[in-house]
Amino acid sequence: MTLVARELTVGRGGLPILARLSFTVEPGRALILRGPNGSGKTTLLRTLSGLQAPYEGEVEPGPEAVAYGGHRDGMKGQMTVAENLSFWAGLHGVRDIEPALRAFDLQRLEDRLAQHLSAGQGRRLGLARLLVTGRSIWCLDEPTVSLDAENTGRFADMVRGHLAGGGIAVIATHIDLGLDGDTLDVRPYKATLEALE
Amino acid sequence: MRDLALAVRSGGGFGLGLVFFLIVTVLVPFGVGPETARLAPIAPGILWVGALLACLLSLDRIFALDREDGALDLLATAPIPLEGLTLAKAAAHWLTTGLPISIAAAPLGVFLSLPWPGHLWLSLSLLVGTPALSLIGCFGAALTVGLRRGGLLLSVLVLPLYIPTLVFGADVARRGAEGLDAATPLALLGAVTLGCLAGLPFAAAAALRVSLR
Numbered sequence: 001m002t003l004v005a006r007e008l009t010v011g012r013g014g015l016p017i018l019a020r021l022s023f024t025v026e027p028g029r030a031l032i033l034r035g036p037n038g039s040g041k042t043t044l045l046r047t048l049s050g051l052q053a054p055y056e057g058e059v060e061p062g063p064e065a066v067a068y069g070g071h072r073d074g075m076k077g078q079m080t081v082a083e084n085l086s087f088w089a090g091l092h093g094v095r096d097i098e099p100a101l102r103a104f105d106l107q108r109l110e111d112r113l114a115q116h117l118s119a120g121q122g123r124r125l126g127l128a129r130l131l132v133t134g135r136s137i138w139c140l141d142e143p144t145v146s147l148d149a150e151n152t153g154r155f156a157d158m159v160r161g162h163l164a165g166g167g168i169a170v171i172a173t174h175i176d177l178g179l180d181g182d183t184l185d186v187r188p189y190k191a192t193l194e195a196l197e
Numbered sequence: 198m199r200d201l202a203l204a205v206r207s208g209g210g211f212g213l214g215l216v217f218f219l220i221v222t223v224l225v226p227f228g229v230g231p232e233t234a235r236l237a238p239i240a241p242g243i244l245w246v247g248a249l250l251a252c253l254l255s256l257d258r259i260f261a262l263d264r265e266d267g268a269l270d271l272l273a274t275a276p277i278p279l280e281g282l283t284l285a286k287a288a289a290h291w292l293t294t295g296l297p298i299s300i301a302a303a304p305l306g307v308f309l310s311l312p313w314p315g316h317l318w319l320s321l322s323l324l325v326g327t328p329a330l331s332l333i334g335c336f337g338a339a340l341t342v343g344l345r346r347g348g349l350l351l352s353v354l355v356l357p358l359y360i361p362t363l364v365f366g367a368d369v370a371r372r373g374a375e376g377l378d379a380a381t382p383l384a385l386l387g388a389v390t391l392g393c394l395a396g397l398p399f400a401a402a403a404a405l406r407v408s409l410r
Contacts, residue, residue, distance in 0.1 A: 010335060012410075046270075049274050050274060051270055051274065051409055051410075052210040052271075052409065052410045063274060064276060066272045068270060068271065068275065070267050070270055070271075071267065072265075072266055072270075073267060074266055074268030074269075075266065075268075078269070088271070088275075091272075091276070092273045092275060093276070129271075133275075145263075
């Protein structure tokens, strides 16, 4: 499955941020988004995930192939690590959460309530969720925030494994993950007033 | 299912509505005096208003908590339609507030000197009517989820929509208590609930889509 964006214009609150953005990501490749704060990386990722509609242009395939990972992990503090993962796995029709737990070394924390996890551990749990969605395109927004060097490496390995299986990853990040893919600097696409006409 | 487990565990969410209902019911005799002649006629109305306010108490938690921790975004991208999600949320809300209130209302009727067959009619009317309260509330919560401090606005939006349910529900309980035929208001109450069930999950899902943007 190839991710294609054609002449995409995205924005927030009625104001376009990025205009006329086109790119293609082949299976097994990653696309790293770069740009300063507020340059529209998050908005672009949310549009690719179907959380908001593009102002113009189109994205293929639709949101049903995309797993979104935002700033917040969406994990419930009152449930254990395993319960949280099982919930998302069940929602996506996946049974086995073992591989996801193993990918981030979460087995020992399995029965810990999510509210007792440290920021980094919580982040690992949030990223492990991607594995139980079973979707081929990952749209990740600053996934390595609060991860230490070791777990950043684990994360890079997880994404590499995903790419090796024919998956696609679109990642907004400021660090170099050493992934096989292209880098897209969003700055040149900044929406200007004449682009609105 | 997750919401149910969460509501039970979050401590405060579950049971809070029920305790509120209990306190309102117990307070009324202090306010208007303990005479049976005065309490009995207003008992159905008091119990229904109490149930309504108790329902309102936990409404703003329905979507706000999921939005705060980002789970709402993830749920919206999950392979279940938002309509199904809102229906599940309303069901969980009803199971944690409407259902316990309906069961507790019959014994609480004793505090308010509700005449005997009225207890059953009261519980029945609440059982039929409270799902509508949860569904309407779910719609209101979806509308206000994007707003900070939306709780107050939610109450102002939702309370007027509760009027038909309150009118028919209290009427069922009153007629039941007076030994009159309560079938007609009960049928109308059921119709309100079914109407909410048929339409509001779609409206709530549409409201959620807008506020996710």
